[in-house]
Amino acid sequence: MSSENGPAFDALEVGEVVAERTVELTRDSLVRYAGASGDFNPIHYNEVVAESVGLPGVIAHGMLTMGTAASVVEEWAGPGNVVDLQTRFTRPVPVPAIGEAAVTFTAKVGALDAEKRTARIDITVEHDGQKVLGKAQAVVSCA
């Protein structure tokens, strides 16, 4: 599969960083994502509920972190060109009532498939110096 509006396949090199972003998540971000996605699990906005199930406090939706990782890759790849995206949720991102939780995203070329003209993009996502997503990989359709 190749995509005309995608990145030029022939110019890519394994190991190259293609996109980076730092996002400051706040409680507002979580409420906004809850509304946009329809995921109203109270552990994402209610301290009491979050602590009662053993969490350190209110945490970000894993899907908010994954969705933002996708946006970081997509800004480089072009809209609609991330054809596959997977991750494991390995560590929660606590978001304070006041202030923000900084999450950094680094997207690197992990592998190239010359036959399909696709690039596997490996995304490192960190909060507080620790990885929060495991095996976060996107497959991008290239030109």
Added chain:
Amino acid sequence: MPVNIDAVGRAYGPHEPYEVTRVKIREFADAVDARSFAHRSEEAARAEGYPDVVAPTTFAVVIAQQAEFHVVVDPEVGVDFSRVVHADERFSHHRPIVAGDLISATVHIDAIKQRGGISMVTTRTELSDEDGSPVSTVTSTLAVREEA
């Protein structure tokens, strides 16, 4: 009550199709910091070769989670939602979702694995359009802690 491993192979849906709108795509794009104008303007989306405003990569979760809810609330599966943590997720897109799509979802329970007091419930939601053509496959695993 632990999760019932005999539920593997069950399928739910399709239910009423989900209508994808420009407003919802924009709202979702804002929420996940997806910055392309192709998520917001029909003209920008057309310039990228799409018939209408195009959804961000993980937008399919909006539709898939509605479908997965049928699994969570089925008493014969026995998932206690207050004990659920999201373990992993995967999207395999056959084509991007665009505004105007009418998407049907069928969710399948593909696996339930139990170890160390945790049940890992893997669902696969198949999304298809009005013509019945495949749009996306969304695979999700929930980790359910059993009561001690």
